[in-house]
Amino acid sequence: MQKIVDFEKCSGCYACFNACPKNCISMKPDEEGFLYPEIDNEKCIDCGICQRVCPVLTKYKGYPKGNAYACINKSDETRKLSSSGGIFALLAEHIISQDGVVFGAAFDNDLNVCHMGIRDIDELKKLQGSKYVQSKIGDTYKQAREYLEAGMKVLFSGTPCQISGLLTFLGKDYENLVCQDIVCHGVPSPLVWKEYLKFIENQIGAKAKKVTFRDKSYGWKRYFVRLDFDKEKKYTQPFNRNLFMKGFLENLYLRPSCYDCHSKSLERQSDITLADFWGIEKIHPEFFDNKGTSLVLENSEKGRQLINAISSKMHHKKVDIDSALKFNPSAYRSACIPKNRKRFMKLLCAVSFKKAIKQNVNNNFIKRCTNLIKRFLLKVIK
Numbered sequence: 001m002q003k004i005v006d007f008e009k010c011s012g013c014y015a016c017f018n019a020c021p022k023n024c025i026s027m028k029p030d031e032e033g034f035l036y037p038e039i040d041n042e043k044c045i046d047c048g049i050c051q052r053v054c055p056v057l058t059k060y061k062g063y064p065k066g067n068a069y070a071c072i073n074k075s076d077e078t079r080k081l082s083s084s085g086g087i088f089a090l091l092a093e094h095i096i097s098q099d100g101v102v103f104g105a106a107f108d109n110d111l112n113v114c115h116m117g118i119r120d121i122d123e124l125k126k127l128q129g130s131k132y133v134q135s136k137i138g139d140t141y142k143q144a145r146e147y148l149e150a151g152m153k154v155l156f157s158g159t160p161c162q163i164s165g166l167l168t169f170l171g172k173d174y175e176n177l178v179c180q181d182i183v184c185h186g187v188p189s190p191l192v193w194k195e196y197l198k199f200i201e202n203q204i205g206a207k208a209k210k211v212t213f214r215d216k217s218y219g220w221k222r223y224f225v226r227l228d229f230d231k232e233k234k235y236t237q238p239f240n241r242n243l244f245m246k247g248f249l250e251n252l253y254l255r256p257s258c259y260d261c262h263s264k265s266l267e268r269q270s271d272i273t274l275a276d277f278w279g280i281e282k283i284h285p286e287f288f289d290n291k292g293t294s295l296v297l298e299n300s301e302k303g304r305q306l307i308n309a310i311s312s313k314m315h316h317k318k319v320d321i322d323s324a325l326k327f328n329p330s331a332y333r334s335a336c337i338p339k340n341r342k343r344f345m346k347l348l349c350a351v352s353f354k355k356a357i358k359q360n361v362n363n364n365f366i367k368r369c370t371n372l373i374k375r376f377l378l379k380v381i382k
């Protein structure tokens with residue numbers, strides 16, 4: 001076996017890595033820092049399992065569109081640590097209270113993003129909040145299967161492509177599995193993230209210890225990126241001024257497969273989908289308090305039961321799914337590839353993050369002034 005799937009289609013979901021009976025697949029970074037499977041041909045027995053579990057080649061059927069809700073966790077403390085309405089935490093608390101296991105993305109000690117499983121409520125904070133870097137799945141699909149086979153409840157949270165990978169890897173339905181995905185804009189390169197960290201640590205003169213991509217201290221809509229360093233130093237910046245977030249939101253360093261995502265569809269493969277409820281202040285202003293509101297899609301019967309089980313712990317309202325998704329095109333449309341993506345990556349490798357980003361993000365002075373005037377006029381009109 002030479003390769004599993006075309007390079008630009010591979011989402012790095014790790015299904016092949018987890019399924020190989022000879023453990024002859026390793027995940028190796030390319031020059032942009034994204035991980036791809038590499039087969040050890042000496043050990044490969046050409047069994048074809050890696051291709052059978054590849055979600056690009058074997059598409060798992062999604063559920064037809066279901067109900068949608070605006071949801072807010074009644075605990076403001078939990079919501080503060082979450083990106084939107086804190087609904088993931090409610091799902092996780094429920095599964096853990098039933099002696100189950102929850103898988104999601106966490107930072108490791110070096111601020112890499114990796115999936116991990118937790119069984120203890122005290123560990124939940126590690127999984128809360130969005131990390132805007134592609135998460136390494138590692139062998140968590142295999143771990144999840146062991147728990148499922150032992151009859152334990154499992155909640156697996158991830159991007160749509162990670163849920164596709166888990167489902168094709170498992171290859172059968174488990175009554176005790178709940179899959180929850182997020183509406184995903186696309187995942188940034190772990191290498192670019194590391195280069196950003198180097199740049200900011202240099203600027204601050206200390207080592208970063210903790211990252212909060214969605215600090216809501218000044219509100220949910222204009223969230224801040226916050227980094228805490230050793231020597232008691234900290235750095236906060238509005239998301240639209242932060243260089244890493246700018247490049248992310250301008251799609252400069254998403255994984256190549258994100259520009260034509262194979263898992264993006266309104267027929268979701270997960271039982272539940274979570275998203276930021278952008279536009280809530282226009283549709284249902286009573287659900288907007290600028291502390292975070294989630295859009296929750298109930299895709300399957302299992303999803304309906306779980307949402308019902310946590311309903312007493314949240315404020316919620318059924319909403320029209322099409323009106324809600326109008327404000328969130330990432331739910332069904334892949335990000336566009338910018339013309340200068342290649343140029344950015346070349347500069348990143350040859351020069352530095354700072355130079356590469358400054359020359360490639362939209363920093364146009366005239367545009368910034370126009371936006372300021374527009375915002376001012378909008379305020380005056382209101």
Ligand SMILES: Cc1cc2nc3c(=O)[nH]c(=O)nc-3n(C[C@H](O)[C@H](O)[C@H](O)COP(=O)(O)OP(=O)(O)OC[C@H]3O[C@@H](n4cnc5c(N)ncnc54)[C@H](O)[C@@H]3O)c2cc1C
Pocket residue numbers: 081082083084085086087088089103104105106113127128129130131132133134135157158159182183184185186187188274275276277278294295328330
């Ligand atoms: C890369 C990325 C892009 C996103 N793009 C959009 C978007 O375009 N539109 C939108 O409405 N919402 C998007 N979201 C989702 C949104 O930011 C919230 O995660 C979602 O609303 C759930 O919020 P919450 O408050 O319920 O829970 P939170 O506590 O904020 O959610 C935490 C959950 O997100 C998972 N998660 C965090 N980082 C990652 C990661 N790198 N990879 C996989 N899973 C991760 C954790 O495992 C955990 O289960 C994105 C999230 C990520 C990570």
